Amino acid sequence: MDPRPITRCGCGAQIKVHVDQSTGRWFVDKFCDEHNHEMLTARFRGLLRSHRVIKEGDMHQINSMRKAGMRVPTIFRAFPTQCGGFETVGFEIKDIYNAIEKQRRVRARDAECALKYL
Structure with a gap:
């Protein structure tokens, strides 16, 4: 059985969130919307x-x-x-x-x- 082809393209876009345990609120720690590919x-x-x-x-x-x-x-x-x-x-x-x-x-x-x- 052949392995699946790799579909990742190394795109740097990401969002990282953090939950404050004392309040239960969510915060954005890191946001990057730089894509290395065309968007749909x-x-x-x-x-x-x-x-x-x-x-x-x-x-x-x-x-x-x-x-x-x-x-x-x-x-x-x-x-x-x-x-x-x-x-x-x-x-x-x-x-x-x-x-x-x-x-x-x-x-x-x-x-x-x-x-x-x-």
């Missing part, structure tokens, strides 16, 4: 994993479309026309699959809890 344009920031989120309204729409018999790839292709392009959707197809799986796990836990209660 605003157009594509929504595709970063940390910025991807399925909004509650979108999830309701996804669930309704699934109940109507639509498959996930078809559902995902409907969102860019509503949002103005793939880069403005705010999530990827795998995020839909993950959200559906999370719903299944929650339902399974709910059923387990109900059975334990009885």
Whole structure:
């Protein structure tokens, strides 16, 4: 098995914080915003994993479309026309699959809890 390629670029940007134990307040000890690489344009920031989120309204729409018999790839292709392009959707197809799986796990836990209660 080949090792993963190194993706670090030696960027010096960082923030260091300190918590005052007596007050519980957070303070910035060090801040450096000097990057040695180009920043992502605003157009594509929504595709970063940390910025991807399925909004509650979108999830309701996804669930309704699934109940109507639509498959996930078809559902995902409907969102860019509503949002103005793939880069403005705010999530990827795998995020839909993950959200559906999370719903299944929650339902399974709910059923387990109900059975334990009885």
